[in-house]
Amino acid sequence: MRQISLGAVLAGLVAAILAILLPATLAVGQDATAVAEGEKLAFDRTKGNCLACHMIDGGDLAGNIGPPLLSMQQRFPDRAQLRAQIWDSTVKNPQTLMPPFGRNRILSEDEIDRIVDFLYTL
Numbered sequence: 001m002r003q004i005s006l007g008a009v010l011a012g013l014v015a016a017i018l019a020i021l022l023p024a025t026l027a028v029g030q031d032a033t034a035v036a037e038g039e040k041l042a043f044d045r046t047k048g049n050c051l052a053c054h055m056i057d058g059g060d061l062a063g064n065i066g067p068p069l070l071s072m073q074q075r076f077p078d079r080a081q082l083r084a085q086i087w088d089s090t091v092k093n094p095q096t097l098m099p100p101f102g103r104n105r106i107l108s109e110d111e112i113d114r115i116v117d118f119l120y121t122l
């Protein structure tokens with residue numbers, strides 16, 4: 001019988017495990033960047049400033065003019081609907097205090113997408 005060295009077997013195993021894990025890690029890495037960016041934009045007083053009115057996990061000095069942003073994926077299974085609320089909140093409620101971030105160009109389209117990525121982790 002041919003002898004296979006333990007080293008070769010181990011090297012093969014490590015390579016196989018890396019081949020499986022690496023793409024997954026990279027994908028998670030990209031998502032994590034988008035989510036971190038979204039959190040920064042949401043909390044930034046000169047950008048989303050969402051904390052002025054909404055309680056959000058991880059944010060300080062939150063206001064309570066709007067509802068707490070919790071369980072977002074369960075409550076907004078349709079991502080487009082959540083995005084629309086941020087893009088122009090006045091469509092759903094013309095009297096709302098929430099600024100129409102997209103329509104008034106307070107946030108760019110990309111910035112709104114990053115914030116939605118972040119909200120979906122709540």
Ligand code: HEC
Binds near residue numbers: 050
């Ligand atoms: C000046 C206050 C104010 C700011 C700033 C604000 N909102 Fe709101 N938001 C509200 C109010 C009030 C509501 C309640 C619904 C309404 O008025 O139509 C609301 C509703 C929402 C809803 C629907 C929540 C639900 O449970 O139905 C989401 C999602 C939301 N806001 C996200 C955001 C995000 C994200 C930001 C930051 C980019 C933000 N809001 C900034 C006041 C604000």
